[in-house]
Each structure stands twice: as structure tokens, then as C-alpha cells.
Amino acid sequence: MLGNANATPMIAVEELDRARRFYTDVLGAREVGSVGEEVVNLQTGDTRFDIYRSQYAGTNKATALTFSVDDVEAEAAELKGKGIAFEHYDMDGLERQGDVYVAEGMKTAWFKDPDGNILSLIEG
Numbered sequence: 501m502l503g504n505a506n507a508t509p510m511i512a513v514e515e516l517d518r519a520r521r522f523y524t525d526v527l528g529a530r531e532v533g534s535v536g537e538e539v540v541n542l543q544t545g546d547t548r549f550d551i552y553r554s555q556y557a558g559t560n561k562a563t564a565l566t567f568s569v570d571d572v573e574a575e576a577a578e579l580k581g582k583g584i585a586f587e588h589y590d591m592d593g594l595e596r597q598g599d600v601y602v603a604e605g606m607k608t609a610w611f612k613d614p615d616g617n618i619l620s621l622i623e624g
Contacts, residue, residue: 509547511564512554513615516540519551522614526582527567558616565619572600572607572623584611587618 513519520540523529532548533541539552549565569575576586576599586599587610594601600609606624613619 509549509565511549511551511613511617512557512559513551513613513617514553514555514557515614516551516553518614523551526579526584558612560617562618563610563620564617567619567621569621569623572609572621575621576600576609579611586611 511519516538520531523540523542524531527544529542529544529549531540532543535541537553539550541548541550543549544567567575580586580599588596588599589601589610591601594603594608600607606622608620608622610618610620
């Protein structure tokens with residue numbers, strides 16, 4: 501059954517080349533392949549994910565991809581230095597400290613890719 505299958509997150513984007521540059525140059529993902537002119541295979545750590553051209557890019561109103569990091573504040577500061585704007589949400593149980601939200605044993609921060617897909621950092 502699917503419990504033994506690998507899964508690949510898929511993120512819809514409008515302009516594939518712009519998204520490729522964002523995910524590789526800004527976020528540091530590695531391009532590991534492609535499927536024609538419509539899909540780019542990327543990798544961060546041990547996780548592979550795909551970006552693909554779609555007319556529905558950016559329509560997901562929930563977090564599409566989360567990066568597990570050792571230090572959310574440091575990663576957020578580095579991304580902010582690269583021009584990333586962080587999202588701010590009112591959420592019960594989370595205390596906002598600048599761009600980072602803190603709860604017992606966890607820190608997180610949200611930002612968007614150029615197509616409006618919500619991405620996050622998490623520590624904890």
C-alpha cells in the first residue's frame with residue numbers, strides 16, 4: 501500500500517523559469533531534473549519536490565511546503581536579506597516575535613514564493 505511509497509510535494513507556479521530561480525537562487529534548493537518544459541525537480545536535504553506550470557498557481561490558501569531548520573530566526577533574517585517579505589497571521593497559541601511565531605517547543609515563520617504559494621520555516 502501507500503505506506504511504503506515515496507511521496508513528492510507538487511507546487512504549482514505560473515512562470516517556471518522565475519520559480520526555478522526563486523527556489524534555487526533564493527532558497528538554495530538544488531535542481532535535480534526536469535520533465536520537459538513543464539516540471540522542474542528540486543531537492544533540499546533529503547526531500548525532493550517538484551514545481552510545475554499551472555493556471556492554478558498560488559490558489560492554495562494553506563502552507564504548501566515547510567522547511568525544517570535548526571534556527572528559524574537566522575534563516576528568516578537571511579531570507580529577509582534576500583528580499584523575502586514574511587507573512588503575519590493571527591493564530592491562537594502562537595506569539596509573534598517580529599517575523600517569527602513562537603509556541604511551546606516550536607518556532608515558525610511564513611513567507612510566499614513569487615506565485616503566492618505559502619511556504620514556512622519550522623524549528624522544534
